[in-house]
Amino acid sequence: QTIYLSDYKEFSHFIDGVELTFQLSPTKTRVKSKIHFRPNPKAPEQAFFLHGEHLKLISAHIDGVKISPTLTETGLTAEVPTGPFIFEAEVEISPETNTALEGLYMSNGMYCTQCEAEGFRKITYYPDRPDVMATFKVRVESALPVLLSNGNPGTSDEGIAEWHDPWPKPAYLFALVAGDLIAHSDSFTTKSGKDVALNIYVRPGDEDKCAFGMGALKRSMTWDEDVYGREYDLDIFNIVAVDDFNMGAMENKGLNIFNSSCVLASPETSTDANFERIEGIIAHEYFHNWTGNRITCRDWFQLCLKEGLTVFRDQQFTSDMRSHAVKRIDDVITLRGRQFREDNGPLAHPVRPESFVEINNFYTATVYDKGAEVIGMLKRLVGDEDYKRALDLYFERHDGDAATIEDWLKVFEDTTGRDLTQFSKWYSQAGTPRLSVAGEFSDGTYILHFKQATPPTPGQPVKDPRVIPIAVGLLNPNGDEVRETCILEMTEAEQSFRFTGLSTKPIPSILRAFSAPVILERQSSTKERAFLLAHDTDPFNKWEAGRALAKETLVAMLTADAPVNSDFLDALAAVLRDENLDPAFQALALALPSQDDIAQTLFDAGVTPDPMAIYTALETLSQSIAQHLQDLLPRIYAANHVDGPFSSEAAPAGKRALQGAVLGLISRLDGGDQARAQYAAADNMTQQLQALACLLRIDRGQTELASFETQWAQDRLVMDKWFGLQSGLAAPQKAAAITETLTKHAAFDWKNPNRFRAALGGLTGNTAGFHAADGAGYKLVTDWLIKLDAANPQTTARMSTAFDSWRRYDASRQGQMIEQLKRIQATPNLSRDTHEMVTRILGSD
Ligand code: ARG
Ligand code: ZN
Numbered sequence: 087q088t089i090y091l092s093d094y095k096e097f098s099h100f101i102d103g104v105e106l107t108f109q110l111s112p113t114k115t116r117v118k119s120k121i122h123f124r125p126n127p128k129a130p131e132q133a134f135f136l137h138g139e140h141l142k143l144i145s146a147h148i149d150g151v152k153i154s155p156t157l158t159e160t161g162l163t164a165e166v167p168t169g170p171f172i173f174e175a176e177v178e179i180s181p182e183t184n185t186a187l188e189g190l191y192m193s194n195g196m197y198c199t200q201c202e203a204e205g206f207r208k209i210t211y212y213p214d215r216p217d218v219m220a221t222f223k224v225r226v227e228s229a230l231p232v233l234l235s236n237g238n239p240g241t242s243d244e245g246i247a248e249w250h251d252p253w254p255k256p257a258y259l260f261a262l263v264a265g266d267l268i269a270h271s272d273s274f275t276t277k278s279g280k281d282v283a284l285n286i287y288v289r290p291g292d293e294d295k296c297a298f299g300m301g302a303l304k305r306s307m308t309w310d311e312d313v314y315g316r317e318y319d320l321d322i323f324n325i326v327a328v329d330d331f332n333m334g335a336m337e338n339k340g341l342n343i344f345n346s347s348c349v350l351a352s353p354e355t356s357t358d359a360n361f362e363r364i365e366g367i368i369a370h371e372y373f374h375n376w377t378g379n380r381i382t383c384r385d386w387f388q389l390c391l392k393e394g395l396t397v398f399r400d401q402q403f404t405s406d407m408r409s410h411a412v413k414r415i416d417d418v419i420t421l422r423g424r425q426f427r428e429d430n431g432p433l434a435h436p437v438r439p440e441s442f443v444e445i446n447n448f449y450t451a452t453v454y455d456k457g458a459e460v461i462g463m464l465k466r467l468v469g470d471e472d473y474k475r476a477l478d479l480y481f482e483r484h485d486g487d488a489a490t491i492e493d494w495l496k497v498f499e500d501t502t503g504r505d506l507t508q509f510s511k512w513y514s515q516a517g518t519p520r521l522s523v524a525g526e527f528s529d530g531t532y533i534l535h536f537k538q539a540t541p542p543t544p545g546q547p548v549k550d551p552r553v554i555p556i557a558v559g560l561l562n563p564n565g566d567e568v569r570e571t572c573i574l575e576m577t578e579a580e581q582s583f584r585f586t587g588l589s590t591k592p593i594p595s596i597l598r599a600f601s602a603p604v605i606l607e608r609q610s611s612t613k614e615r616a617f618l619l620a621h622d623t624d625p626f627n628k629w630e631a632g633r634a635l636a637k638e639t640l641v642a643m644l645t646a647d648a649p650v651n652s653d654f655l656d657a658l659a660a661v662l663r664d665e666n667l668d669p670a671f672q673a674l675a676l677a678l679p680s681q682d683d684i685a686q687t688l689f690d691a692g693v694t695p696d697p698m699a700i701y702t703a704l705e706t707l708s709q710s711i712a713q714h715l716q717d718l719l720p721r722i723y724a725a726n727h728v729d730g731p732f733s734s735e736a737a738p739a740g741k742r743a744l745q746g747a748v749l750g751l752i753s754r755l756d757g758g759d760q761a762r763a764q765y766a767a768a769d770n771m772t773q774q775l776q777a778l779a780c781l782l783r784i785d786r787g788q789t790e791l792a793s794f795e796t797q798w799a800q801d802r803l804v805m806d807k808w809f810g811l812q813s814g815l816a817a818p819q820k821a822a823a824i825t826e827t828l829t830k831h832a833a834f835d836w837k838n839p840n841r842f843r844a845a846l847g848g849l850t851g852n853t854a855g856f857h858a859a860d861g862a863g864y865k866l867v868t869d870w871l872i873k874l875d876a877a878n879p880q881t882t883a884r885m886s887t888a889f890d891s892w893r894r895y896d897a898s899r900q901g902q903m904i905e906q907l908k909r910i911q912a913t914p915n916l917s918r919d920t921h922e923m924v925t926r927i928l929g930s931d
Contacts, residue, residue: 101121106118268292280317298364298365316373428887558594822858911925911928
């Protein structure tokens with residue numbers, strides 16, 4: 087059944103308060119609810135309906151009188167009084183058998199919840215929609231020592247804890263945790279002097295991995311006060327780490343629940359990338375307290391209202407904590423790898439979708455990452471001052487509301503007087519605009535002619551032009567910047583912009599800082615790209631010039647049998663020699679585009695990509711780079727060695743990143759000697775894993791793999807890396823077989839999403855391996871998706887997107903991928919989640 091944005095109507099009642107009592111038991115948890123309803127005079131006529139799924143109703147009462155409501159698969163209807171009334175229910179649920187990890191479930195003996203988006207209806211009968219907000223009082227009864235819920239703690243006694251959340255919230259922000267947990271505690275004093283108790287709760291044994299997360303939380307709290315003027319609003323803020331979790335983390339009011347992989351950190355077990363990601367996710371969930379919780383969404387179509395904005399905020403935070411340039415490049419790599427792929431395939435949808443079958447399928451790169459890009463564009467268009475004023479107005483006007491994208495845009499219109507009608511198409515039109523540009527110089531005037539066009543996407547054959555902020559700077563041929571960055575505001579399908587008073591023909595730097603999420607198409611010479619790589623003052627475009635060179639080299643190798651472009655190799659050498667550059671930037675410049683990126687680039691150019699040929703071209707290019715730079719590599723490797731105790735900060739992490747990139751090249755020359763030495767000497771996971779990865783990439787490292795397994799057998803998160811590395815880096819012909827062997831390993835716990843994603847997600851991310859011509863990769867992944875679907879629809883549906891690229895490939899691969907998709911589709915009792923996903927990927931109804 088499809089739900090439409092245009093069908094929105096208000097709920098029949100308001101809620102003046104909710105009281106919940108949980109008597110916890112693995113298979114027979116009792117949930118008692120008492121809900122104070124009051125008619126909503128503005129709501130259209132409708133029967134009184136409460137959501138509820140997989141609940142055993144024990145009893146229900148209205149104003150103390152027992153009732154026998156009508157029950158269906160999806161909920162309960164009842165005759166209710168015309169005025170206010172109290173609804174009470176008692177239901178029974180079974181957390182232990184809840185393998186979908188949605189609602190109340192158990193993980194390693196602890197109880198926990200995940201309610202977003204529609205999990206609360208698996209806990210009790212309730213209007214489970216974000217626009218119904220209420221204050222909650224929760225009583226938890228259990229013999230387990232730690233009993234948590236949202237808000238501030240009330241009285242507690244042996245086996246009983248009470249919690250009261252004074253802030254009205256939708257049910258999706260409800261949370262409950264009970265377990266034998268250890269707290270890592272600290273405190274924070276807000277700007278206005280309020281003391282907040284902070285805790286990170288973990289299972290015994292993980293308590294030494296909390297300190298970094300706690301620091302990240304305190305940095306987030308300070309940053310949100312300083313930059314957005316947002317203070318925390320409860321006496322306590324709790325984070326709980328859970329091993330079995332479908333996603334990264336969840337912003338439940340005052341009780342954030344995290345996938346343990348997104349909060350636990352130590353130098354021995356976490357890489358630099360892990361540290362940065364953990365810091366970013368802790369910030370993200372914390373920032374939701376204002377952008378998501380205090381101001382929530384009217385309905386799930388507005389998901390980008392909280393997610394796009396909160397991603398944008400966490401990106402700003404990470405930039406401030408680390409490096410703006412490096413963070414922007416990282417974010418664009420992710421955007422292109424995930425969101426552009428989505429936007430250019432069968433799953434393309436607008437940042438604000440207009441219909442869905444299963445909302446869990448819309449927690450996508452488009453909603454999150456393109457949603458953040460749209461906010462970045464808005465900020466660029468109105469300027470920093472007006473962005474700040476608009477955000478102040480947003481918080482003031484909508485605190486306590488369940489808001490919409492219209493509300494959000496109105497705040498900017500009212501602040502700036504701008505008409506954002508055309509801008510709003512960024513929310514309603516799917517697809518990535520192609521922006522092409524040509525330059526023309528005469529008599530001191532340089533003209534840039536732009537054209538924009540967006541290819542059709544499912545359900546949207548025709549696209550209107552959008553507002554595109556194009557950041558441009560001009561350099562003269564000796565490398566000086568003759569025009570600083572300005573924002574060209576493109577609104578037409580074709581539009582030209584002129585720069586006058588120039589003495590020589592400039593070299594343009596276009597779409598600086600990646601000022602809009604578009605694909606820029608620009609004819610340019612190798613010399614000009616190399617020039618920008620050497621001289622552009624915009625770090626993003628400096629990196630982008632090198633990336634364009636790498637892509638052009640690879641495309642020429644693949645389509646014209648061209649040799650490796652030596653200008654590209656010289657340009658890389660120059661980057662490595664430039665001691666003024668940030669090592670983290672140099673590492674990014676050394677990295678090559680992904681196989682998937684090349685496949686999409688070829689497809690866009692009308693060439694059918696051959697995954698094996700792409701893999702081989704990348705290998706050849708890497709080998710050539712290694713040989714070309716061989717005199718430089720040992721010196722760079724040594725110069726970037728970090729001494730002393732491990733620090734996860736940006737500077738040492740950047741050096742390690744460069745060292746790792748260089749080690750990858752060295753390994754192609756020395757058969758792995760240096761990598762084996764680094765592996766043996768490593769006292770941190772970054773360097774240990776780098777060395778192991780370098781060895782696996784050259785098909786060595788069996789000894790190290792075995793010793794890694796012995797060393798880390800007891801550490802779940804490190805063992806996920808062990809699984810993921812092998813399926814992810816296996817040579818293409820062996821990838822499916824190696825992954826299959828991994829699925830037979832005693833430690834392969836397929837019901838644990840992290841472990842499943844490590845092994846099978848490693849394979850789907852190993853492009854040439856997954857797409858191996860014999861179809862073994864497709865088949866193995868399908869077998870496992872079918873098996874997982876019966877237990878965990880959300881993770882299955884998400885992982886089925888591996889097949890969304892089928893249209894790119896040759897007839898044989900297309901046929902095999904379609905066959906597997908149809909096999910999934912035909913599975914008896916397939917979940918709604920996976921069915922919707924597979925059907926959209928196939929592109930039929
Ligand atoms: N709101 C969470 C976050 O972005 C993610 C929840 C994902 N929920 C889901 N059903 N996929 O932090
Ligand atoms: Zn979020």
